[in-house]
Amino acid sequence: MAKKTTDKAFLSGNEALAYGAWEAGLKVACAYPGTPSTEILENLSKFKEIDTQWSVNEKVAYEVAFAASVGGVRSLFACKHVGLNVAMDPLMTSSYTGVNGGFVVVVCDDPGMHSSQNEQDTRWVGIYSKMPILEPASPAEAKFFVGEAFTISERFDTPVILRMTTRISHSKEDVELKTRVEAPPKPLEKDIRKYVMVPGNARIRHEVVEKRLVKLKAFAEKTKLNKVEVGSKSLGFVTSSVSYSYLKEQYPEASYLKLGFTYPFCDDKIRQFSKSIRKCIVVEELDPFLEEHMKTLGVKFTAKDPSFRLGELLPDYMKAIVEGQIKKVKPVKSRPPRMCPGCPHWITFSVLKKLGFFVAGDIGCYTLGALPPTSALHSCVCMGAGVTFNEGLRRAHPEDKIVGVVGDSTFVHSGITGLVNAAYNKAKGVIFILDNRTTAMTGGQNHPATGLTIRDEPTKELDLKKLCEACGADYVDQIDPTGNLKEYETLVAERIAADALSVIISKHPCKLIKRNI
Amino acid sequence: MKNQVCNIVFGGIGGQGILKASEICGWAAMYDGRHVRKSEVHGMAQRGGSVESHLRFGRTVYSPLVGLGEADFLLCFHEEEHPRLKPFLKKGGMDLMEYLPKAREIIENPKALNTAMVGVLASYLSICEEAWMQSLETVFPGKILDLNKAIFIKARSLRDGA
Ligand SMILES: Cc1ncc(C[n+]2csc(CCOP(=O)(O)OP(=O)(O)O)c2C)c(N)n1
Numbered sequence: 123m124a125k126k127t128t129d130k131a132f133l134s135g136n137e138a139l140a141y142g143a144w145e146a147g148l149k150v151a152c153a154y155p156g157t158p159s160t161e162i163l164e165n166l167s168k169f170k171e172i173d174t175q176w177s178v179n180e181k182v183a184y185e186v187a188f189a190a191s192v193g194g195v196r197s198l199f200a201c202k203h204v205g206l207n208v209a210m211d212p213l214m215t216s217s218y219t220g221v222n223g224g225f226v227v228v229v230c231d232d233p234g235m236h237s238s239q240n241e242q243d244t245r246w247v248g249i250y251s252k253m254p255i256l257e258p259a260s261p262a263e264a265k266f267f268v269g270e271a272f273t274i275s276e277r278f279d280t281p282v283i284l285r286m287t288t289r290i291s292h293s294k295e296d297v298e299l300k301t302r303v304e305a306p307p308k309p310l311e312k313d314i315r316k317y318v319m320v321p322g323n324a325r326i327r328h329e330v331v332e333k334r335l336v337k338l339k340a341f342a343e344k345t346k347l348n349k350v351e352v353g354s355k356s357l358g359f360v361t362s363s364v365s366y367s368y369l370k371e372q373y374p375e376a377s378y379l380k381l382g383f384t385y386p387f388c389d390d391k392i393r394q395f396s397k398s399i400r401k402c403i404v405v406e407e408l409d410p411f412l413e414e415h416m417k418t419l420g421v422k423f424t425a426k427d428p429s430f431r432l433g434e435l436l437p438d439y440m441k442a443i444v445e446g447q448i449k450k451v452k453p454v455k456s457r458p459p460r461m462c463p464g465c466p467h468w469i470t471f472s473v474l475k476k477l478g479f480f481v482a483g484d485i486g487c488y489t490l491g492a493l494p495p496t497s498a499l500h501s502c503v504c505m506g507a508g509v510t511f512n513e514g515l516r517r518a519h520p521e522d523k524i525v526g527v528v529g530d531s532t533f534v535h536s537g538i539t540g541l542v543n544a545a546y547n548k549a550k551g552v553i554f555i556l557d558n559r560t561t562a563m564t565g566g567q568n569h570p571a572t573g574l575t576i577r578d579e580p581t582k583e584l585d586l587k588k589l590c591e592a593c594g595a596d597y598v599d600q601i602d603p604t605g606n607l608k609e610y611e612t613l614v615a616e617r618i619a620a621d622a623l624s625v626i627i628s629k630h631p632c633k634l635i636k637r638n639i
Numbered sequence: 640m641k642n643q644v645c646n647i648v649f650g651g652i653g654g655q656g657i658l659k660a661s662e663i664c665g666w667a668a669m670y671d672g673r674h675v676r677k678s679e680v681h682g683m684a685q686r687g688g689s690v691e692s693h694l695r696f697g698r699t700v701y702s703p704l705v706g707l708g709e710a711d712f713l714l715c716f717h718e719e720e721h722p723r724l725k726p727f728l729k730k731g732g733m734d735l736m737e738y739l740p741k742a743r744e745i746i747e748n749p750k751a752l753n754t755a756m757v758g759v760l761a762s763y764l765s766i767c768e769e770a771w772m773q774s775l776e777t778v779f780p781g782k783i784l785d786l787n788k789a790i791f792i793k794a795r796s797l798r799d800g801a
Contacts, residue, residue: 132662132669132677236680260676260703293678293703294662296669367676367701437706454723457652459688487686563686 129299135261135290138297139228140165142265146272147304148172148198149223150190152183154535155564156202157237158291159230163200164567167576171302176567176576179505179535184209184227188216188281191225192317194308196272200228203242204504208536213281217251218327219317220279220334222308224272227253230286233407234434237288237563239485239502241433243409244285248385252331254338255283255385256347259366261295267382270347278334278341285384287407289364289434339386347382348391358399360392360412360423365405368437373444387415396421405443407435461490466630467556469603470527471498473614474554479523482515484508484537486529487562487632499527506536513540513549525618527554531561531569534584538593544623545594552617552624553595555586558632566635586627596622603628644697645764646705650724651716653687656753659778660714661692663757666777668696670770678703689720712763714756715739735759738797745793754787758794 133141140162143151150173153163167174173190177183180201190197201209206229213227229247232238248255256271258264264286271282315323342348358377359369366380379395381388396402396416402423404413413425429449430439439449461467471491474481475498483489483499484507492499501511512526528537533555541553561567568574573583590598597617603610610628617624645668649661658679668675673696680690693705710727713734721736728734735756742755754775761771772788779787 130669132666132675288680289678289703292680293676294665295677295703296673296675364703367703370701437702437704456689456723457687457720459653459686462687490686 130296131299132294133261133265133297134161134292134294135258135264135286136161136230136292137165138261138265138295139268139284139286139291140169141297141299142268143198143226143272144169144172145265145300145302146224146269147196147302148272149195149304149307150187150197151175151200152177152187152197153200154178154180154183154205154208155531155561155567156180156205156230157564158232158288159200159202159205159228159286160564160567161291162228162230163576166198171304174576176569178570180205180208181211184212184216188212188221188225191221191223191275191281192219193222193310195223196225196305197223198226198228198268201230202238203229203231203244204238204240205229206244206247207242208505213247213253214251215319215324216281217253218319218324218331220327220330221275221281222311224275225281226268226271226275226284227281228268228284228286230288230291231408232288234288239504241408243411244283245384245411246409248283251283252335253281253283254278254342254383255285257285257362257382257384258290259363259380259382260290261293262297263382264290265297267347274341278338279330280334280338285363287363287434293364335386339389342383342386342388343390345383348388349378349380349382350391350395351378351380353377355398356400358395358402359405360395360402360416361405362412363407365407365435368435368440369405371437372440381412384412387412389419392416393419393421396423403444405435405440458493459490460493461487462633464633466558466604466628466632467491468496469607469610470554470556470628471496473603473607473611474498474525474527477523477614477618479525479618480515482508482511482524482526484526484528484532485563486532486556487558488527488529488556489563491527505532506540508532509537509540509544509553512551512553513544513547516549516551523618525552525554527556529562530555530557530559530571530586531567533586534570538589541590541593541595541625550621550623552614552626555590555625555627557586557627557629559629560632560635562632562634566632590625590627594623595625596620597624598627599624600627600629602630604630644695644700645712646710646729647694647712647714647760648705648710648724648727649692649694649714649716650720651690652720653690655690655716656750657690657692657716660716660753660757661694663754663774663778664694664760664764664766665696665774667761667766667770667774668694670773671766673697674700676700676703689723691724712760714760716752716756733763741797742794745797746790751787751790754790755794758791759797761791762795762798 187199362381483502508528570584675696679692
């Protein structure tokens with residue numbers, strides 16, 4: 123007979139985190155999608171007690187969620203690592219104001235770049251913003267840590283960063299389920315000195331932040347989130363996140379200082395631990411974050427060879443790291459992703475390829491247009507840059523054949539401002555909005571131009587055509603490219619020939635759209 | 640008692656239901672009272688690219704990934720992906736590749752290949768019947784549950800019946 127498991131579920135790190143946040147009484151949660159973070163909001167939206175939304179972009183999401191915290195309820199913002207760059211403006215000053223209801227900033231890093239344009243390590247943001255960082259090592263820990271993060275946020279009056287990675291977000295574990303505990307919302311308070319960050323007030327708050335760091339450091343020394351596991355005296359690891367799991371499997375006899383509250387650093391604990399061990403090794407994924415700091419403590423330890431700073435750490439690398447070797451990888455041939463057969467994006471790329479234009483690209487499924495044999499997309503840096511790269515490249519080469527492409531979700535996220543800028547600064551060219559009626563790359567999330575909310579409820583639909591006209595485009599055409607190739611090619615040729623700023627909205631729904639009604 | 644951990648690697652290409660296959664096994668192992676860890680890939684990689692999912696269960700499991708040469712079972716859903724995944728198998732590990740054509744024969748809709756292959760795998764695992772059924776009920780919505788149960792049961796007898 124199967125054992126009693128009614129209070130258990132097999133959940134991913136993202137699902138577990140959502141469940142833990144619900145248990146902790148979370149009231150408001152906002153995000154813009156981004157692998158590997160997307161399922162956090164998707165799962166939170168299933169709880170009727172939580173007010174959830176897909177926001178227009180990460181800056182907006184951060185501000186709405188943070189304001190709910192200032193309003194006195196527990197709130198959460200979630201993003202992928204690069205999403206945090208977009209939210210950095212509110213983030214940096216939210217550290218000064220502090221919170222009212224607990225506020226947790228969930229950031230999912232992507233070591234190995236399974237689905238990302240870079241491999242930035244969010245832990246540095248802790249130092250930069252002076253906010254604490256929690257790092258769970260498993261889905262069960264993600265669930266537990268998010269509750270702890272809310273408590274720490276309220277106790278120390280600070281936003282708390284909960285740093286996940288792809289392997290935590292997208293791995294599953296059996297976890298225990300509990301019930302929800304909700305605190306009554308606090309009243310809306312007018313506290314000008316805390317929440318109006320003009321220089322006079324901000325100077326005082328900066329001092330508060332520095333004092334808070336000292337208190338957080340004292341907490342780091344005591345908290346059980348930083349756990350010493352006493353084992354062999356001859357070998358010990360200072361480690362965090364998924365690296366802990368890999369090591370524990372292969373070196374079960376070793377001693378461990380497992381950091382769950384990574385920043386501010388628990389200097390005393392680190393010193394004590396490294397002194398008690400003959401060979402102390404720091405094992406951390408990506409940047410030498412702990413390593414650089416431990417060098418300043420003057421303790422004896424070794425760390426991974428710099429070659430391991432690239433990519434994610436894998437179980438098979440642990441031995442080489444422990445032995446101080448360089449990273450050796452056997453190249454394996456794996457199948458690259460590509461646009462689906464019948465995807466409407468294909469048509470635009472086949473037209474652009476024939477014309478031989480430089481195509482300023484953006485991020486989404488259509489970025490796959492850069493792969494051979496299509497090879498018809500020539501830049502991709504960050505969201506919104508399909509619009510702004512058309513302008514900048516033309517400033518360098520006014521006579522060259524240049525166009526820009528951007529997806530519908532990406533245009534709403536950060537293409538609009540670029541279009542206003544182009545119109546205002548008299549830039550020319552054609553911007554293609556590849557409107558497949560969804561955020562396809564991240565699994566098909568709604569956005570303002572779909573007219574549906576995160577819960578698939580109808581809402582005001584953003585009219586892209588009217589919007590582009592209002593931004594100042596000279597021509598805005600909307601066309602379904604499928605089964606319409608001649609007409610599409612004629613339109614493109616006409617707009618390219620014109621000395622104007624044009625937008626062509628190429629509109630056809632993605633085949634993978636599924637609604638959960 | 641030794642901490643016996645069972646390591647399984649699932650692989651194929653986007654759209655073949657690889658993640659669902661490891662999902663069924665994960666829930667079943669949990670219902671059977673084991674500690675379970677599983678890894679998978681989402682996003683960009685799913686667009687027709689190689690997809691891989693690792694499942695590990697036992698008394699205590701730490702790593703969500705199976706190391707090279709450590710898999711007890713390999714379930715590969717696509718012939719071209721097999722050479723890439725083969726190195727995960729340990730010496731004496733079970734490669735269920737030979738069952739792929741037979742599994743294809745017992746299904747009408749290619750989408751059900753995952754359930755069929757899990758059925759084959761189930762015949763090698765010590766997870767109890769009730770846990771498997773509970774898992775299928777968790778993973779499949781009402782409309783397709785009975786069909787998947789039937790495929791699972793049929794595929795489980797492929798091991799001896801072949
Ligand atoms: C700042 C930032 N946020 C989120 C992401 C993750 N992301 C990559 S592409 C994309 C959206 C793609 O949607 P769309 O523009 O509609 O193109 P589609 O994939 O549908 O073709 C998202 C959310 C990112 N790369 N950067």
